Amino acid sequence: MTTEGAAMRNPYIPVPARVEKIITEVDTGDIKTFRLVFVNREDEENFTYLPGQFAELSIYGKGESPIGIASSPTRPGYLEFTVQKAGLVTSTLHDLDEGAEIGIRGPLGNPWPIDFLEGKNIVVVGGGFAFTTLRSLVNYMLFETNRSRFGTITVIYGARSPGLLCYKEELKAWEKRNDIKMCVTVDKGDANWKGREGFVPAVCKEVAPSPDNAVTVICGPPIMIRFTLPEFFNLGFSRENILTSLEMRMKCGIGKCGRCNVGHKYICKDGPVFSLAELDGLTRDY
Numbered sequence: 001m002t003t004e005g006a007a008m009r010n011p012y013i014p015v016p017a018r019v020e021k022i023i024t025e026v027d028t029g030d031i032k033t034f035r036l037v038f039v040n041r042e043d044e045e046n047f048t049y050l051p052g053q054f055a056e057l058s059i060y061g062k063g064e065s066p067i068g069i070a071s072s073p074t075r076p077g078y079l080e081f082t083v084q085k086a087g088l089v090t091s092t093l094h095d096l097d098e099g100a101e102i103g104i105r106g107p108l109g110n111p112w113p114i115d116f117l118e119g120k121n122i123v124v125v126g127g128g129f130a131f132t133t134l135r136s137l138v139n140y141m142l143f144e145t146n147r148s149r150f151g152t153i154t155v156i157y158g159a160r161s162p163g164l165l166c167y168k169e170e171l172k173a174w175e176k177r178n179d180i181k182m183c184v185t186v187d188k189g190d191a192n193w194k195g196r197e198g199f200v201p202a203v204c205k206e207v208a209p210s211p212d213n214a215v216t217v218i219c220g221p222p223i224m225i226r227f228t229l230p231e232f233f234n235l236g237f238s239r240e241n242i243l244t245s246l247e248m249r250m251k252c253g254i255g256k257c258g259r260c261n262v263g264h265k266y267i268c269k270d271g272p273v274f275s276l277a278e279l280d281g282l283t284r285d286y
Contacts, residue, residue, distance in 0.1 A: 011254050014058045014103030015043040020078060022098055027163030030085040031129050032094055033070060036104065037078050047107060049073055050114060051136035052245060052273045055106030056253050057081060057093065065089040066250035066268070069107065070132040072139035074146065079104070082132045082166060108253035109272050112137050112217060112243065121151035123209045125228060127200055127220025128159050128166075133245060134219050135167055138174070147179060154209050158185040158200040158224070162193045183207055201227040211236040217243045229276070239276035246272045 021035035034057075038044035049069055058064040065087070071080035085094045093102070112133070122141065126134040134157075141150045155174065159165045165184065175182045185196040185203045196203065200220065209216075216232050218225060225244065232242055246267045251259040255269035263281070265271065 011105070014056065014064070014105040015040065016101055017043075017079070017104045019096055019098050019100045019102065022096075025082060025166040025168075027161075030094075031082060031166060032085075033080055033082045033166075034093065035071075035078050035080050036102070038104075039101065044077075047079070047104075049107035050111035051140045052111035052133050053107040053109050054133075054247065054250055054253070054272065055079070055081070055104050055108060057083075057089070058103030058105065059089050059092045059096075060101075060103065062092050063089045064103070064105065065093075066108070066247075066253055068133040068136075068245070068247050068272075070135055072136050072143065074140055074143035082129065082135075084129050105253065109250070109268060110270070112245075112273055114140075117141075117215055117217075118149045119151065119213075121210070121212070121214040122153050123214060123216040124153070124155045124157075125200065125204060125216060125218040125220070126155075126157045127224040128164060130220045130247070131157055131166055133247070134217065135170070137217065138180075139170075142174070142177070142180065151213065152181065153179070154181040154183070154207065156183045156185070156200060156203055156207060158187070158198075158203065158220075160187045162186050162190055162195075181207075199227070200224050201231050204228055204231045205234075208235060211238075211241070215241045215243065219245045219247070222248075239280065242276045243273060244276065244279075246274065 016039040017036040019034055020037045023033040025031045025033055054066050054068045056064040057067050067081045070082045083090050085091050124134050171184055174180055183203055185198050189197050216237055249267040250272055251257050253268050255266040
C-alpha cells in the first residue's frame with residue numbers, strides 16, 4: 001500500500017516527512033520553525049493547501065499535535081511549521097535534529113477566505129507566536145502574481161520584546177517593500193531596538209486603518225484580541241469583516257474526538273477560521 005493510497009482511505013494515517021531545516025525564532029529558544037519535505041513525491045503533490053489551514057505533526061511513539069501552516073503555497077516543495085515548545089510532542093519535536101523523520105496528516109480545517117479577501121484592503125493584526133498563519137497569508141498576498149488581487153495591505157505585528165518577534169529577517173524584507181505598510185511593535189524595547197514601542201491595541205488605534213472596503217484578519221493571544229477588537233469596532237469595522245482563527249481549540253483535525261467544539265461548531269471541521277459574525281451566539285469559552 002502506498003502512503004498516498006493509505007492517506008486517501010484513512011484520514012488518521014500520517015505520511016512521512018523529513019525535517020530539512022530548523023530555525024530558532026526567538027531568544028528564549030522555545031519557538032522554532034521546522035521546514036519539512038515529504039519523503040514521497042506523491043504525498044507532496046496531494047498536499048495542496050491555502051493560508052490558514054493546519055496539519056497534525058506526528059512524532060512516532062509520542063503522539064501528534066495540530067499546528068498551523070506557516071509557509072505559503074506560493075513556495076512549493078516544502079512546508080513550514082512554527083512550533084512553541086509546550087508538551088510532550090512539541091518538546092520532542094524541538095529535540096530533533098535536521099534529517100529526522102516525522103509524520104504529517106492534512107491539510108486540515110478551512111483557510112483564510114481568499115475569495116472574500118480579493119479586491120479588498122487587508123489589515124493583518126498579529127501577536128507573538130500566533131502570527132504563523134498570518135505570515136502564510138501575507139506571503140501569499142505579496143506573491144508577484146497575487147499582489148494585484150488585493151488592495152492595500154497593512155500589517156500590525158507585536159511581541160513582548162524584540163527577541164520574541166518571529167520571522168525577523170522576513171519582517172525586514174517586507175519593510176523594504178513599497179506595497180505593504182508595516183507596523184512592528186514591542187511592548188518594551190531594549191538598548192538596540194530602534195522601532196516602535198506599544199501594545200498592539202494602541203498601535204491599531206494610532207494607525208487607524210479605514211474600514212472602507214477593508215477586512216481585518218487577526219490572530220494572537222486572547223488578551224490581545226480582547227483589547228484590539230474594540231478599536232476596530234470604534235473604527236467602524238463590521239463583525240462580518242473581522243476574521244480570526246481559533247487555533248488554540250484545534251484537536252484531532254477531523255472532528256472525531258469531540259474535544260474541539262464551541263457550542264455546535266467543531267473548530268477542526270467548521271474552522272479554525274471564522275468571522276466574528278459567525279461566532280455570534282456561541283458560548284464564549286474560546
